[in-house]
């Protein structure tokens with residue numbers, strides 16, 4: 001990539017990242033989306049909003065999250081060094097709270113009283129339910145029936161927090177259908193309801209808003225790394241579902257001389273067709289309000305996805321990632337279910353950190369990288385902790401809890 | 402061939418009649434049933450058929466149409482199939498207008514230029530892409546204009562005045578006014594504000610573009626109420642439901658459909 005990206009210009013006023021992004025929604029949602037954009041510009045960029053958000057990120061969420069040098073694991077893998085940005089240490093256990101809290105505060109400013117969200121792994125649902133409990137907002141979370149079954153602990157957490165969890169049994173009964181249902185709710189209840197989308201997907205201005213709220217990860221990491229190691233990392237690695245933890249880490253580094261890799265869910269392998277890796281094996285199309293890489297068949301129908309990780313089980317991806325892929329600024333790759341599982345056990349056993357299965361995809365790739373490269377510094381976004389996945393893991397091992 | 406739609410509205414207007422627009426999902430349960438239903442509807446008073454292109458993620462549709470789309474997708478009904486149904490339809494019908502209605506991705510996959518050409522070659526009259534507002538439709542609009550086809554856009558209760566002006570300028574054929582904030586199959590409400598907005602769009606439109614209203618119209622009484630101040634009414638979910646209910650008996654389906662369509666056509 002030769003030309004320096006003028007990041008301030010993206011997304012454009014119309015919500016585009018060159019050929020990607022945009023506002024592909026039915027007319028009823030155009031006005032609420034514009035209202036959201038105006039409110040975001042008015043409040044979220046103001047000093048007082050930033051002060052409130054930052055103080056809550058500090059005292060309530062527990063930011064800044066540390067960067068941990070996984071020394072013994074690195075030594076075992078070779079001469080490179082793996083650093084973990086510990087988003088798993090956030091309140092509620094994942095990066096999702098950075099966005100949920102920011103948007104909930106924004107919704108409060110907009111005078112909305114009801115919040116809706118979609119969730120896959122349940123982490124965004126839990127984060128949103130938490131922010132709503134904290135700010136006294138009514139909360140409804142849409143979740144695919146299949147995900148409800150594989151993430152039952154998070155379902156109960158949401159209910160404890162006072163949220164209503166609505167089971168979605170249309171389509172593939174996973175994240176994409178939960179998103180469809182949330183959009184249908186929003187179009188029906190736009191007056192009092194704010195939709196907190198959980199990733200950098202959806203119509204403009206969501207990909208921008210979520211990116212901005214998640215960029216706290218990258219800004220922190222950049223400062224921490226420079227302070228501690230007097231340099232920048234050589235590589236950034238993050239898993240990509242919708243792409244929010246990845247863009248949060250990547251965005252503040254885009255103009256730096258740093259190699260960046262996003263890791264998608266390879267499921268049973270790209271060749272098998274059973275995966276959730278639109279950037280690695282999809283084509284540009286229109287889904288959930290934006291133009292981006294998607295998984296589709298020859299007639300433009302959205303394909304079923306397969307991943308061991310509910311949070312990556314999504315046939316689209318945030319439009320900014322599609323743009324960064326085509327610009328060749330970020331490289332996207334995929335690892336299989338099995339590779340992710342191996343990495344899950346490795347980190348748990350070698351470092352005493354149980355990662356989320358989503359995160360395990362990034363770990364698997366980082367381990368491969370560390371074995372291959374000499375003396376490189378790899379910074380990985382440890383996007384979440386694995387407590388929610390204990391059931392899935394136990395079942396795979398035929399263990400009854 | 403130029404879109405039939407402007408003439409249809411003009412002709413109805415001269416007869417003091419309102420235009421009847423129906424929606425159904427192509428391929429539920431089969432292409433043959435769809436074709437059969439299209440002929441019946443035209444025969445008993447439908448002027449314009451909005452033929453739904455199935456899509457896996459219909460975010461603007463309620464349960465009735467979602468399920469209909471699911472049934473159609475079980476047969477892998479594609480955009481190519483939808484176009485082929487219209488081709489069949491045109492062998493016997495040259496008067497009823499057909500609008501393809503659906504979501505952007507199948508069109509995107511086919512390619513906008515190729516799609517528009519097929520529209521033209523098949524005698525389709527217009528296109529309504531639910532999730533592609535004017536801002537995202539520039540290229541499609543260019544092609545449809547070139548072929549003199551109608552490009553229908555939605556307006557809704559949340560549409561601002563400035564946007565209504567733009568939409569009525571960008572649209573051709575008719576403006577589809579969505580009566581409610583919500584998805585297809587919802588209940589009708591607040592007739593006064595619907596009337597107000599319909600009149601507003603008509604006022605803004607400099608070329609006397611017709612305004613048709615849809616969402617929530619289920620029977621002759623709601624049809625009559627909406628027809629009173631609009632140029633046309635659109636019925637979707639009720640027709641989809643009816644076709645589904647009798648779809649295993651084509652004869653019965655057509656007889657029920659003809660009764661239902663007549664009951665609406667007679668009062669608007």
Ligand SMILES: Cc1ncc(COP(=O)(O)O)c(C=O)c1O
Pocket residue numbers: 094095120121122123124198199200239240241242243244245246310311312356358359383384385
């Ligand atoms: C821990 C964790 N990491 C990553 C993801 C994937 O989302 P995104 O790509 O938006 O970061 C999820 C989603 O549920 C998650 O829970």
